[in-house]
Each structure stands twice: as structure tokens, then as C-alpha cells.
Amino acid sequence: MDGRELLAERFEEHRPRLKAVAYRMLGSLSEAEDAVQETWLKLSRSDSEGVENLGGWLTTVVGRVCLDLLRSRKQRGEQPLDFQGSDPNAPGTYVPDPQVSALPGGREAADPEQEALLTDSVGLALLVVLDTLSPAERLAFVLHDMFAVPFEDIAPIVERAPAATRQLASRARRRVRDAAPEPEPDRRRHREVVKAFLAAARGGDFDALLALLDPDVVLRADGGEVAGLSRLVRGATAVVAGARSFSTLAGSTHLAIVNGRVGQIALHNGKAFSVGEFTVRDGRIVEINILADRERLATLLDERTLAELAAETD
Template structure:
């Protein structure tokens, strides 16, 4: 085995961890892959002979790459949406595959990712690296050009935002599924009262569609929208799935996915619904579920 093969083997041992870091930083699976690949390029060009903790070194490299990507995204205003729906991780309802399980090791729901999108890049990096991956502030500080104390303040501000905004989902998947099934049945039947009963009064609906997004708040507007959406939807099958580890649905038309619905259920009621119905974004997702009515 030559030196490059040995280095590649060591890098592969850390790839899953690095993807998890990048996904939390960017909320995009494709951009996370790009960040990990950039880390490999930096590793292959660097003299790491004196590096004692390669995993830690790679984590900070990925963090720096993601920070630059977030800053570029903001500077170029590539993301013009007030409420961007992050890329969901979709799995079969009977359980996560090992790769998805590694990405969701800390139960990173869509609701949390949405809140992370509201943080500035430095706050997001400090919170993700420290609170989710236990990176010391002494190692975070140089990445954000701050002192360790200032990096700690960044994470603290982010933590307060997360605790104040991100709903904590019910841990019982069966309870989540009960609420989601009731919502879907009520939408299918056009039963406004039944929809309102299963929705939190302050429920938030985000829909990512071609060319833009839509945000609704409140049980009545969301219930009306669900009824209209169901009437207009061109769907041949809806398949239960796990969306970021929580109860969700993938809708198909003629064997092709047309939407992914992720739900956040807290206290037995739906508090957030995130829908991606943009074909371009759906094409980029790693959809492991399929239309049961399609051949093969």
C-alpha cells in the first residue's frame, strides 16, 4: 500500500463523521458532499505527519470549508428564500440504513435544521462543532477568527435561539405516526375540523416549490391549504417513510416522486410541516423509498 492509499483509507474511516458535520452546517446533502470532498483535497495536499488527531484535524477543515460556503451563500444571496426547507434524509419506515443513521446520530430533525438556517455563519459553526460534536472552543476560535471566549459567546447565542425556536418532537414514533395519519386522512376527506384538531394552533407550514417557497402559520390557514393541496395534487401513491428520523410521507405519480412531507409532532399535535415539491431538488435527494405500484 502506497502513502496515498494509506491516507485515503484513513480518510474513509472519518467520512461518515465529516458528512454529519457538513450536513448540520449546510442543511444540504449535495453541498455536504462537496465540503467533504474539499477536505480530502486539502488533506491530500497537506503534510500531516505531525497531526496527532486526524479526525479532529479533518473536522476543523470541514468546518472551515462549510463556513466559507455559508458566507458565500449569504454574500451572493443565492438563497433568497425566507424559509428554506433543508434537504431531508429519507429512509424506509421500518428503520434507517447505516449511512443515514450516521447522519442522524443526534436526531437532527428538520425543525432544528430550519432554526440553524437562521443563525449567522459563525454562530452556526460554533454551535454545531461545540454542542453537537464536542469540539473545544480553543479549536473553534481560529476558524472564526475569534478568541475562545468570543467563540463561546457565539455558541451561547446560537443555543438560546435553538432552545427558543426549535420544537422538541415526541420521541415515540408511533405517536408521531398517529398524528400524521390523522392529518392525511382529514386532508383526503376535506375535513377541516379534524385537521384543526390535529394541528398545533401555531403550526408552521413550509412548502418548497419550483421557483420559490411558501410559508403559512396557524391551524386554520394550514388546514385550508392542506385541503386545497390534496384536491389539486396529482398523486398515484403515498408511501410512509422516515424523514430525518420522524414520521413522514413520500408521494408518487407514475413511479416518480412528486413531493416529500416531513412532520414535527410535539405533544401529540403537528407543530411543523415541511414539504419539498420541487422536481429539481427531489432529483438530488437520496430517495431510498419507491412507489409500491411501480414495476421492479
């Protein structure tokens, strides 16, 4: 094995962590993969023999790559950073890319890299809030609070002193704490609530739906370019109406792992109609994030997965 092959092997050991960092920074699986690839290119062109802590070096490099991407988004005025949906009349409806995997014991398990990402997944509700932070705040929060990178290592990336970098993370932490609901720690209870909600939606049981929703629940739907699908709905009664309308449009719904917890995939004529993720707290749903952008779903769900879902019986 020559030096480059050995370096590539060492890099692959760190790939799951690097992709996890990039996904939290960017909220896009394809952009996260691009950022990881750019990190590999930087490593392959550098003198890596003098790097004592390769994992730390790679983490800061991928962080810098993601920071540049976030800043370029802001300069171009792209929607995700501005926290806007694809529909200009529906502000705040942008939903980041969900990570979707089969339920354990169901279809064939996800590949090892995907399983590694799901082990320590972050919910869409948190990613939505991260999209409202400045690029520097997001970097400081993600690297320090999620991946324990010291402020002394983050400071050069954001071109600030360590104390100022600490303040960036502190501001981000307050915004996340105020806006992102804490999920239900009991995953079995989470699954039971989601299953009951989907069953009530299919059956049109209005009272059961209301009982499963927090009074201040938020439903965020991103329909991409399809007019009328993007919406931001607040309050249990309004969310029930929205959930019932979505259930009539989709042909069938199936349980799946969405960002590490039980969610749902809806199909229509054998194609993905939507992916839904639920945030459950104290036995009630406090937030629902739905991606119904057909173009994005086509890149996130392969044909084999869709065929297996379509063959299942609920």
C-alpha cells in the first residue's frame, strides 16, 4: 500500500464524522458530501505527515469549507439561510434535507455510513433553527457544542479571538434553546405517538388528532415549486386541518427512520410524495416538518426503496 492509499484509508475512517459536521452546518446532504470531498482534496494536496491530530485537522478544514459555502449562500441571497420557503408567499417553510432509513427489522438495513450518521442524528426542527443563525454563529455552535472542538481551534476559522468565538456560540445556544423544542427522550414513546397520529389522520379521527397535538404545535411544509403545498401552520386545530388535507393527497403512508427517529414517508402512484418528521415532547407532538418537494425527494430516496415501500402493507 503506497502513501496515498494509506492516506485515503485514514480519511475514510473520519468520513462519517466529517459528513455529520457538514450536514449540521449546511442542512443539505448533497452539499455535505461535496464539502467532505473538498476536504479530501485539501488533505491530498497538503503535507499531512506533520499533522499530529488528523481528526481535529479534518474537522476544522471541513468547518472552514462549510463556512465558505454558507457565506456564499448569503451573498447570493439563497433561501435556506434566509429561513424562507420555496413559495414566496409562505415565509419560514424551508425544510432541510431529511436523512431517511429503513426501520430496524424491516427492509434491508442502511449502509454503514448512513447508520453511523443516524446514531447521533439531529432533528429537522433543530436544523431549521440553525438556518436562522449567522454563518459564524452556526460554525461556533456546531463545532463546539456538537463536536467538542475547543474555541481556540474555532477562532482562526471565524477570524475572531477565542473569547469572541465563545460569545458567538453563546448567542447561538440561546437562540437554539428558545426556538428548538427538546425531543422526547423515550424513542419507544415517540414511535407510539407518531403511529397513533398517522392512524388517526388516515381514519379522519379529529378528536384523536387533537389529543396527540400540543396546543401550540407548528407544522412546516416545504412543497418546493408546487404552488399551495408550502405552508407554515400554528395551533392544533389548524394543523389537524392541514394533516387531513395532506393525507387525502398521498396514496399511502409508511413508517421509516427520519433523522434518527420514527417518521413517515407518503407515496402517491409509487413515487415519494412527502417525508415527515415529528418532534414529540411529553407525549404530544410539538412540531411537524414535512418535505414535499418532488425534485429534492427524488434525489433523497432511490427507486429500490420506493418499490419496497409500495409493496408493503400498512
